[in-house]
Amino acid sequence: MATSLKNESLFMNWRADLPSSIVVSLVALPLCLGVALASGAPLFAGLVSGIVGGIVVGALSRSRLSVSGPAAGLTAIVLAAIEGLSSYEAFLLAVCLAGVMQIGFSFLRAGILAEFVPSSVITGMLAAIGLILILKQMPHAIGYDGDPVGDFAFGQKDGGNTFSSVVAMLRDDIQWGALLVALVSLMFLFWWDKVRPKEGPWRFLPGPLVVVVFGVAANAWFQHFMPALVIAPTHLVAVPVPATMAGYVDLLQMPDIGAIGRGEVWIAAATIAIVASLESLLSVKAVDEIDPQRRVTDKNRELLAQGCGNLVAGFLGGIPVTSVIVRSSANVDAGAKSQLSTILHAVWLLVSVLMIPWILNLIPLSALAAVLIATGWKLAKPSLFAERWGQGLTQFIPFVATVVAILFTDLLIGIAIGIAIGLSFVVWRNIQNAVTVIHHGEDVMVRARRNLYFVHKAQLQEALAAIPDGKTVLIDLSATNYVDLDNIDIINAFAKAAPYRSLRVVIKGDARGETSKRIRAPLTRARAT
Secondary structure, eight states: OOOOGGGOOTTTTHHHHHHHHHHHHHHHHHHHHHHHHHHTSOHHHHHHHHHHIIIIIHHHOOOSSOOEEEOGGGHHHHHHHHHHSSOHHHHHHHHHHHHHHHHHHHHTTGGGGGGGSOHHHHHHHHHHHHHHHHHHHHHHHTTOOSSOTTOOOSBOTTSOBHHHHHHHHHHSOOOHHHHHHHHHHHHHHHHHHHHOOSSSGGGGOOHHHHHHHHHHHHHHHHHHHOGGGOOOGGGBOOOOOOSSHHHHHHHOOOOOGGGGGOHHHHHHHHHHHHHHHHHHHHHHHHHHHHOTTOOOOOHHHHHHHHHHHHHHHHHHTOOOEEEOHHHHHHHHHTTOOSTHHHHHHHHHHHHHHHHOHHHHTTSBHHHHHHHHHHHHHHHSOHHHHHHHHHTOHHHHHHHHHHHHHHHHSOHHHHHHHHHHHHHHHHHHHHHTTSEEEEEETTEEEEEEOSOBOGGGHHHHHHHHHTSOTTOEEEEEOTTOSOBOHHHHHHHHHHHHHGGGGTOEEEEEOOTTSHHHHTOOSOTTTEEEO
């Protein structure tokens, strides 16, 4: 049984959280930079949001494994907001206001919305993210940088798309050094997953950390012994490096409070707040699904944490933060046990950006691409599709529809399509066999097996119309708690017409007795019991 967070010390699982936090920081670093680049924001803004998302949101959230930071799903919205407002400082004010709105959502208990998403849609979201990771990181694995490492959208700025980018990487010159690093890294990661010991100090060794060290060492070896394989600087991590510590302060920007009266700032803030909240709720719900201990996150507290995170991020010059499934999946995969891993990953980001940015800029993106491809494979294993197929079409079709929709659109549109298809199956199942008809000699019983709504009108009318003349008919509503007015009108009409068909109609009311009160047929024609 999972330990209650109230009784759980933050440092109880530090042996597992410490190495996992290093892995997550390595994964988060290029994503922070890539999302900022794709959003049209300063690169340093992505780092600010990654640090704030880890420390502020990580400290306030009740999610043990979720990791927050700048989200790829918000790139289009952030880009439009930055271009539509007069200045980046005005945009920062919108981020702060969005944070305040999210705090308001938490007090309105809007977190309940996450519970209305079917599990088939959540697993479809995870599988889609896994496939996107694989497709988006394949070009980086061979040294092709057609779009930013943090851009997960299907469409691209150059008019292409995810699939055209994969095709283009095969046409262009392959950086064989990058490809070699990626292949060796992938082989090691899959091998380490199989042979990693369950006991002893080696169990804490994170495979992704080994991969990163190997990538740096391999590129250094190429420079000395095989110059033809040297990985180009454009395919290395690119952290901004100010000349002095004071230069980092100059990179921070403050929101323009004077723009608070402008309507477009409030529209941008509301858009960011709504989309960021939905994405965070869905991500946290998904993280709960892959948590080995199956712990359940307080969704309203998550909205509060995300709101505080965006308030701080906007004040310090960062872009919006959400809970991010890519980093969270890497966190789970690395063996994290608590939110200490989330907080520490941000600490490592802060320390490394301030102290050793030149070392970070030696890391090949192909090594990090291997880490993300391995993570994507675990999210989208073929066995997951087989498992959903075995659960029946009502689970498999919404699952696959969500995967396809997210691949070709974006996260929220794909989720909406998946929910719509899942809801259609719910409606279809509730329509089927809601009314049964039993014939016994001169008696006929028409029984409602569940509550009757407008979608059951055709079935009820068909059942009543098929009853032969001259029968005694019992309309049994005892299994229902509610029958809507449309179906009551159908029953009333049937009862009123009964004498003309030599029918005797008896109506047995619903469990609460409310339907009987609404039957308007005279008792001489229809007796309510």
